Amino acid sequence: MLASSLGACSLFGMQFGMARLSEKECMMRAMYFESNRSSPDGMLAVGTVVMNRLYDSEYPKTICGVVGQKNQFAQGVLTKRMTDSGVVLAAQMADRVLAGERHPGVGPAQHFHTAGLRFPYNNMLYVLEAGGNEFYIKTRRR
Structure with a gap:
């Protein structure tokens, strides 16, 4: 039961629980997979979220x-x-975020989605587009 509640990573083809990943590795992975792997600006924005x-x-x-x-x-x-090669950039950007750097355009935003998508909701205040994503703050419905 415990194994089903954990994420997993693979090392030499063996599965290990999420607890084996360091905080830096988890940050790197979010940045790598969510920001087109080559945009320092986008990686910093994802790390800020x-x-x-x-x-x-x-x-x-x-x-x-x-x-x-x-x-x-x-x-x-x-x-x-x-x-x-995006792994190297993700590692560098993760170090910067873990050292306290934040993307100034993200502000308090906690959400993002792929750039170019549009949703019918009226509670999304867009603050930045970076790394193929649009970052937004959820607001009270207008």
Whole structure:
């Protein structure tokens, strides 16, 4: 039962629980899979959203918990292989976010979706487009 509640990562083809991933690795994975793998600006924005959620009582209290929360980030974000040069950039950007850097355009936003999509909701205040995503703050319905 416990194994089914944990995310997993693969090392040499063996499955391990999410607890094996460091906070940096979880941050890297969110940035890598959510920001087109090559945009420092987009990676910083995604990392800022992760940190904004981390400090909100509505979300889990660890980076891995935030990133691994069901239906919040790309499917398989904690299990898929990172295979290209974007890994190096993700590691660099994760270090910057973990050291306290934030994207100034994101502000308190805790949400984003793929750029170009439009939704009929009237409670989304868009604040930034970066790395193929649009970042927004949920507001009271207008």
